[in-house]
Amino acid sequence: MHTTKHETVMRDGGATTGGPFFSSESTPSERELLAMASDLVRSSEEPVSDEASGLSRSLVRLMDLTLAIGLLGVLLPVILITGACIAMSSQGPVIFRQTRIGLGGREFQCWKFRSMRQDASERLAALLASCPDMRAEWERDQKLSDDPRITPLGTFLRSSSLDELPQLFNVIRGDMSLVGPRPIVHSEIPKYGRYITHYLSQKPGLTGLWQVSGRNNTSYRRRVAADVLYSRKASFRTDLAILFATIPAVLSAEGAR
Numbered sequence: 714m715h716t717t718k719h720e721t722v723m724r725d726g727g728a729t730t731g732g733p734f735f736s737s738e739s740t741p742s743e744r745e746l747l748a749m750a751s752d753l754v755r756s757s758e759e760p761v762s763d764e765a766s767g768l769s770r771s772l773v774r775l776m777d778l779t780l781a782i783g784l785l786g787v788l789l790p791v792i793l794i795t796g797a798c799i800a801m802s803s804q805g806p807v808i809f810r811q812t813r814i815g816l817g818g819r820e821f822q823c824w825k826f827r828s829m830r831q832d833a834s835e836r837l838a839a840l841l842a843s844c845p846d847m848r849a850e851w852e853r854d855q856k857l858s859d860d861p862r863i864t865p866l867g868t869f870l871r872s873s874s875l876d877e878l879p880q881l882f883n884v885i886r887g888d889m890s891l892v893g894p895r896p897i898v899h900s901e902i903p904k905y906g907r908y909i910t911h912y913l914s915q916k917p918g919l920t921g922l923w924q925v926s927g928r929n930n931t932s933y934r935r936r937v938a939a940d941v942l943y944s945r946k947a948s949f950r951t952d953l954a955i956l957f958a959t960i961p962a963v964l965s966a967e968g969a970r
Contacts, residue, residue: 772949777891781884792878795826795870802866805831808879813896816916821888823896823917824879828867836862854933855901874963880919892952893918894940908937911944925958 785792796807805827813823830836840861841848850857863871870876883889889896896917897905905912922939943951 769949773890773892773952774887776949776952777884780891781881785881785885788878791875795875795878798866799827799870803827803830803864811898813898813917814902814912815888815896816913818913821883821886823888824882826870826876826879828864828870828876829862830864833862855904877919884919888916890916890918890952891920892955893921894943895921895923895936904933905937905940908941911941912937914944915940915947920955920959922955925955925962 799807807827809825809827809829810822811825812820815821837851840857841851847857867876880889884891893915894912894917897912902909922943923936926935926939
């Protein structure tokens with residue numbers, strides 16, 4: 714029998730049994746998970762809306778295309794200079810491509826400016842094998858607070874969010890939206906447990922609730938909570954509110970690394 718990508722993702726996500734963060738014995742109810750996310754944004758920044766209508770989705774897509782194309786035009790000099798700096802500062806490709814999970818479980822190639830060393834995978838494997846604390850942090854959060862893979866220039870690119878500029882092309886292609894859940898890789902699917910359906914119901918975003926609520930300082934459980942909350946509030950108005958909230962979050966480099 715043919716298995717769709719969505720069915721594969723649902724199976725891998727442990728839709729009925731939970732994942733490492735949400736085991737079958739301790740899986741919180743949706744109400745409890747939403748309560749966990751309730752302080753991610755102030756109530757004044759959280760517009761209440763019904764499920765996104767067809768008109769709302771059309772408006773969101775129109776906004777995505779208009780802003781993404783406009784930003785590419787305005788930021789083209791920054792993009793070219795950033796690419797040149799990466800090429801001159803370290804070995805490796807300028808653009809980092811990685812398979813991510815999108816709407817309905819569809820895989821796509823997510824683009825970012827490379828911020829890591831060329832031997833990043835080998836460095837990570839050696840570090841996790843030799844340092845139990847680092848391994849525990851990686852297994853818990855899928856990131857490291859002191860990551861030796863990141864280049865000096867990459868640290869700046871990440872703190873300023875310049876590394877994400879190539880994702881504007883993903884937005885134009887329709888793989889991503891300006892606002893949505895953080896795009897995840899296949900190995901992260903089990904961490905969502907039965908809540909993977911909320912992630913799969915939206916296009917991944919260049920920014921989202923996770924971006925305006927601490928970015929990398931947000932725990933993985935709260936990232937999942939943010940995705941659940943966003944999937945319930947998704948609308949044109951919600952996206953506008955998050956876009957406006959993203960500006961001060963990026964300028965202050967809050968929670969970025």
